[in-house]
Amino acid sequence: MRWLLLKDLQILRRSPAQLALLVVYPVVIALLVGFALTRGPEQSTVALHNATPAGTTLGVGEDQIDGEEIRDQLCDRVDCVDAASREEAIELVESGEATAAVILPEELADQIRSLASLAPQHPKIEVIVNRSDTVENQVVDDRIESMLAEANLLIAKRLSEAAGRYLELIRSGGTIDLLGRKIEILGLENSEKILRKLADKVPPGQDRAELERALRFAGLASENLDLARPMLTAITQPIAADKTEVGGEAPSLDTFAIAVTAALALMFVTVLLVAGSLALEREENAFTRLTAGLAGRTQILLAKLGLGTVVGFGVVLLLLAVMTAFLPIQWSRAPLWILAAAVAALSFAAVGSTLGAVTGEVRAASLGAIMICLPLALLSLVPDDAVGPAVEAMIGVVTALFPFRPSLDALAGGLEIAGSGTWLNLAHLLILTAAYAAIARLALRRF
Amino acid sequence: MPSSDSPQSQRGRPALAARGLVKRFGDREALRGVDFEVEPGEVVGLIGPNGAGKTTLLSILAGIAAPDGGEVRGDGVAWVPQHAALYRRLTVAENLTLFARLQARAGQGEAGPAERVARMLELTGLADRRDDRVGTLSGGNQQRVNIAIGLMAEPAVLLLDEPSVGLDPAQRARLWEFILGLVGGGTAVAFSTHDIQEAERYAARIVVVADGESVFSGTGDQLRQAVEADGGSDPAGRDDLETSFLSFLHRAGH
Numbered sequence: 001m002r003w004l005l006l007k008d009l010q011i012l013r014r015s016p017a018q019l020a021l022l023v024v025y026p027v028v029i030a031l032l033v034g035f036a037l038t039r040g041p042e043q044s045t046v047a048l049h050n051a052t053p054a055g056t057t058l059g060v061g062e063d064q065i066d067g068e069e070i071r072d073q074l075c076d077r078v079d080c081v082d083a084a085s086r087e088e089a090i091e092l093v094e095s096g097e098a099t100a101a102v103i104l105p106e107e108l109a110d111q112i113r114s115l116a117s118l119a120p121q122h123p124k125i126e127v128i129v130n131r132s133d134t135v136e137n138q139v140v141d142d143r144i145e146s147m148l149a150e151a152n153l154l155i156a157k158r159l160s161e162a163a164g165r166y167l168e169l170i171r172s173g174g175t176i177d178l179l180g181r182k183i184e185i186l187g188l189e190n191s192e193k194i195l196r197k198l199a200d201k202v203p204p205g206q207d208r209a210e211l212e213r214a215l216r217f218a219g220l221a222s223e224n225l226d227l228a229r230p231m232l233t234a235i236t237q238p239i240a241a242d243k244t245e246v247g248g249e250a251p252s253l254d255t256f257a258i259a260v261t262a263a264l265a266l267m268f269v270t271v272l273l274v275a276g277s278l279a280l281e282r283e284e285n286a287f288t289r290l291t292a293g294l295a296g297r298t299q300i301l302l303a304k305l306g307l308g309t310v311v312g313f314g315v316v317l318l319l320l321a322v323m324t325a326f327l328p329i330q331w332s333r334a335p336l337w338i339l340a341a342a343v344a345a346l347s348f349a350a351v352g353s354t355l356g357a358v359t360g361e362v363r364a365a366s367l368g369a370i371m372i373c374l375p376l377a378l379l380s381l382v383p384d385d386a387v388g389p390a391v392e393a394m395i396g397v398v399t400a401l402f403p404f405r406p407s408l409d410a411l412a413g414g415l416e417i418a419g420s421g422t423w424l425n426l427a428h429l430l431i432l433t434a435a436y437a438a439i440a441r442l443a444l445r446r447f
Numbered sequence: 448m449p450s451s452d453s454p455q456s457q458r459g460r461p462a463l464a465a466r467g468l469v470k471r472f473g474d475r476e477a478l479r480g481v482d483f484e485v486e487p488g489e490v491v492g493l494i495g496p497n498g499a500g501k502t503t504l505l506s507i508l509a510g511i512a513a514p515d516g517g518e519v520r521g522d523g524v525a526w527v528p529q530h531a532a533l534y535r536r537l538t539v540a541e542n543l544t545l546f547a548r549l550q551a552r553a554g555q556g557e558a559g560p561a562e563r564v565a566r567m568l569e570l571t572g573l574a575d576r577r578d579d580r581v582g583t584l585s586g587g588n589q590q591r592v593n594i595a596i597g598l599m600a601e602p603a604v605l606l607l608d609e610p611s612v613g614l615d616p617a618q619r620a621r622l623w624e625f626i627l628g629l630v631g632g633g634t635a636v637a638f639s640t641h642d643i644q645e646a647e648r649y650a651a652r653i654v655v656v657a658d659g660e661s662v663f664s665g666t667g668d669q670l671r672q673a674v675e676a677d678g679g680s681d682p683a684g685r686d687d688l689e690t691s692f693l694s695f696l697h698r699a700g701h
Binding site for chain 2: 003004007010011014015284285286288289290291292293294295
C-alpha cells in the first residue's frame with residue numbers, strides 16, 4: 001500500500017493544474033466563505049430628513065432630547081444619510097442609494113411635548129421605503145420597526161423620568177421653573193406637617209375631625225405617590241427579556257466560520273482528489289494490471305483513503321495556518337481539532353472512493369462529486385429553525401448520511417467546545433467511513 | 448523468430464495448461480470448454496473473429512478473471528493488457544520501479560527492484576528516456592514499457608493481448624524483435640491478434656478460437672492443409688493464410 005500511496009503522491013506532484021484545482025481553488029473559495037460568514041450582514045442605508053426647526057429639543061419640561069440624540073438613536077442600527085429636504089430623501093430612496101427614508105416632521109417637537117399635557121397628540125414620523133428589492137424589503141421593515149421601537153423607548157423613558165420628578169415634587173415639595181419664574185410647590189408631606197401642627201391646636205370637634213380627614217388623605221397620597229415612580233418606570237418597558245440558554249453549547253461565530261471554511265475545503269479537495277484518482281486507475285488500465293497478483297482491491301482502496309486523508313489533512317492545516325492571520329484559532333486545542341480534521345478527511349476520502357469506484361471515469365466522478373457535495377453541504381448549513389419540522393427531519397436524515405455536518409460539528413467542537421458532542425461526531429464520521437468504504441469495495445468488484 | 452520445431456514433437460511439461468474452460472456472461476457463453484496449453488519457449492498466436500473469446504481466454508489464463516468451469520495450471524504467468532497499463536504522468540523509470548516493487552512484494556521474480564528496472568531499461572532501449580514521462584512516448588515505446596513490466600517478474604509465461612494494435616509496421620517489427628529477443632531464454636508467449644500474417648510470422652503455433660471454442664491448433668501450413676483437404680482452398684496453393692482462415696471458419700460454421 002505504501003508504494004501505491006507514494007505513486008499517487010508522485011502523480012499529484014506532477015500535475016500542477018490538478019494541484020491548483022484541487023488545493024488552491026477550494027482554499028480560496030473556503031477563505032471567501034469564511035470571511036463572508038464573519039463579516040456579518042451589511043447595514044442598510046437610510047436617508048434621514050430632520051424638518052424640526054434648528055435647535056429644537058424634543059421632550060417634556062427639563063427632560064429634553066436634542067436632535068443629535070434622536071439621530072444617534074435612529075441611526076444606531078442603520079447607516080444614515082442626511083437629506084436636506086423630503087424630496088431629496090425620496091430621491092435617495094428612488095435611486096437606490098438608500099433603501100428607506102425617515103422624515104422627522106416640523107411639528108414633531110410640539111407633538112412630543114403634548115404628551116405631557118392634558119391634550120396629548122400622537123407624534124408621527126414618515127417612513128418611505130423602496131420595494132423594488134425583494135430580499136431587502138423584509139430586512140428594511142425589521143430595521144425600521146426596530147429603530148422606531150428604540151426611539152419610542154427612549155422617549156418613553158424620558159417622559160417617565162419627567163413625570164416621576166413631577167410626582168416627587170408634588171409629594172415632597174420644591175421649586176419648579178415655569179416661563180422663567182421659580183414657583184414653589186409645598187408638597188403633600190409638608191402639607192401634612194402643617195396640618196398636623198394645626199390639628200394639635202384645634203380642640204376636638206367638627207373642625208378637628210375635618211383636619212384629621214385631610215391629614216389622612218395627605219398621608220395616603222404621599223405614600224401612594226411614592227409607589228408611583230417605579231410603576232411609571234415599569235410602564236416604559238413592561239416586559240423585559242431574561243434569556244436563559246438551554247441545549248448544547250454553540251460555537252462563536254468566528255469558530256463557526258473557521259469550521260465551515262475548513263470543512264468545505266476538506267470536502268472538495270478530498271472527495272474530488274480520491275474520486276478522480278481511483279477513476280484514473282481504470283482509465284489508465286492500471287487497475288487490472290495491479291489486481292493481477294500485484295495488489296488486492298482492498299489495498300488499492302486503502303491507498304486511496306490514505307491519499308485523501310494525507311492531502312485533505314494537509315490542506316486543512318495550511319488553511320488554518322493562513323486563517324490565524326484573520327481569525328482567532330486556539331492552537332492549545334490543536335490535538336483535538338487535528339484529530340477532527342484527520343477523521344473528517346478520512347470520511348470524505350471514503351465518499352470520494354465510492355464515487356470513483358461507482359463511476360469509473362474521472363469526468364463522471366468529478367461531476368458527481370460536485371453535484372453531490374455542494375447541495376449536501378448547503379443543506380447542512382440550513383438552520384434547524386428555518387424550516388418546518390417535517391423538512392427539518394428530512395434534512396437531518398440526509399445530512400446525517402454525508403460527512404459534512406458531522407465534520408463541521410467535530411471541527412467546531414475541536415476548535416472551541418469540549419464535551420461528548422465532539423466524540424460523538426467523530427464516532428459518526430467513523431461509521432460513515434466504514435459504510436462508504438464498504439460500498440466502494442463492493443463497487444471495485446466490477447470496476 | 449519462433450522455433451521452427453513442431454511443438455507437438457517436443458511435448459514436455461507445459462508451462463501453462465487449461466482444461467475445459469467455461470465462462471458465462473449472463474446467458475451468453477463466452478468460452479465453452481476450451482483446452483489450451485503452451486510449452487516453455489513456445490510462441491502461440493490466438494486468432495479469431497471479434498467476440499470469439501480470445502481476450503476472455505487470456506484473462507482467465509492470467510488469473511484476472513475466474514472461470515465458471517474448468518481449471519488452469521501454471522505458475523509465473525505475466526499478463527500484458529492490450530492498452531498500455533501505465534501511469535502517463537510518471538516517468539519510464541518510475542513506472543518500472545513501482546511495478547518492480549509491487550512484484551517483489553508479491554514474490555514474483557528473484558532480482559531486486561533496482562536490478563530489474565536497470566535490466567528492463569537496457570532491454571527496451573529506453574535507458575536514455577528513463578526520466579521522460581510515459582505520456583510523452585510514442586505508442587510503440589509505450590507498448591515496450593508495457594511489455595517490459597510484464598517481463599520484469601521473470602515470468603515462465605507471458606500473455607499478450609493484441610500487443611501490436613495501433614502500431615505502424617516499423618514499430619510492430621521493432622516490438623516483435625524486442626519480444627522474441629526477451630523470450631529466447633525459455634519464456635513461453637501466448638498472444639492474441641487480429642492480424643493473421645502477424646500470427647503466422649511470429650507464432651510457432653496458431654490457435655483459432657471461434658464462438659467460445661478452440662477449433663484449431665497447429666502451424667499456418669497445417670491450417671492451409673486442413674482447408675485444402677476439405678476442398679475449400681485454391682488447388683494451385685495461392686491462398687494466403689487469411690483466406691484459408693476465413694474459409695476454415697466458414698466451413699466450420701462460424
